[in-house]
Amino acid sequence: MTGARAPLRLLDRPLPGMAVLETLPHRDERGSFARCFCRETLQALGIGAEVAQANLSFSEQRGTLRGLHWQEKPGAEVKIVTCLAGALHDIVLDLRPDSPTYGRHAPVELSAANRRIVVVPEGCAHGFLTLADRTLVLYLVSAAYDPARERGVRWDDPAFALPWPFPPRVISPRDAALPDFAPAA
Numbered sequence: 001m002t003g004a005r006a007p008l009r010l011l012d013r014p015l016p017g018m019a020v021l022e023t024l025p026h027r028d029e030r031g032s033f034a035r036c037f038c039r040e041t042l043q044a045l046g047i048g049a050e051v052a053q054a055n056l057s058f059s060e061q062r063g064t065l066r067g068l069h070w071q072e073k074p075g076a077e078v079k080i081v082t083c084l085a086g087a088l089h090d091i092v093l094d095l096r097p098d099s100p101t102y103g104r105h106a107p108v109e110l111s112a113a114n115r116r117i118v119v120v121p122e123g124c125a126h127g128f129l130t131l132a133d134r135t136l137v138l139y140l141v142s143a144a145y146d147p148a149r150e151r152g153v154r155w156d157d158p159a160f161a162l163p164w165p166f167p168p169r170v171i172s173p174r175d176a177a178l179p180d181f182a183p184a185a
């Protein structure tokens, strides 16, 4: 962006509407300053993202698996995911029936060290496996949490063969018991 002192740089667009960016910190004798969200940058990429909620997800142990979750319309949300501490193997799964990449997944390694940001489009399931103890994740989401509209895909659903570096050691009973995926009627 013009005049941006702590800009974001686009690294990849694995799926339609998805983006992987990295922060380019401004560094000086005090330390650094980095941007982890920029509406102007996302709009220039054709991504509209209003922020309705900001969430912090902390996982104590390496090998904690969360997700994969998404919210159905009218609660569908764009998620902007950044790792503030530790590291994680993040997966975005395209479940948009009309998408040319329906059923395809995109893995991304996020860590406090690589300062990467993943933009998860509406209609895509999102989950991650932590790769370090005490991993902290910041989510900016574009719609309010609506448990009635939340849906899930199990991490080992045979329909998708999602690539995890190793099996989860910690997972919620709810996520472990998610049924095999059935496409919306």
Ligand SMILES: Cc1cn([C@H]2C[C@H](O)[C@@H](COP(=O)(O)OP(=O)(O)O[C@H]3O[C@H](C)C(=O)[C@H](O)[C@H]3O)O2)c(=O)[nH]c1=O
Pocket (backbone or CB within 6 Å): 053, 055, 057, 066, 067, 068, 069, 070, 079, 126, 127, 128, 139, 145, 172
């Ligand atoms: C998502 C959410 C949850 N909650 C409450 C509901 C539960 O009482 C508690 C833990 O929720 P949950 O077990 O759904 O948390 P995760 O399994 O980490 O869920 C997340 O996992 C995957 C990786 C995602 O992409 C979503 O951001 C989100 O669904 O926080 C809220 O109050 N607001 C919220 O926005």
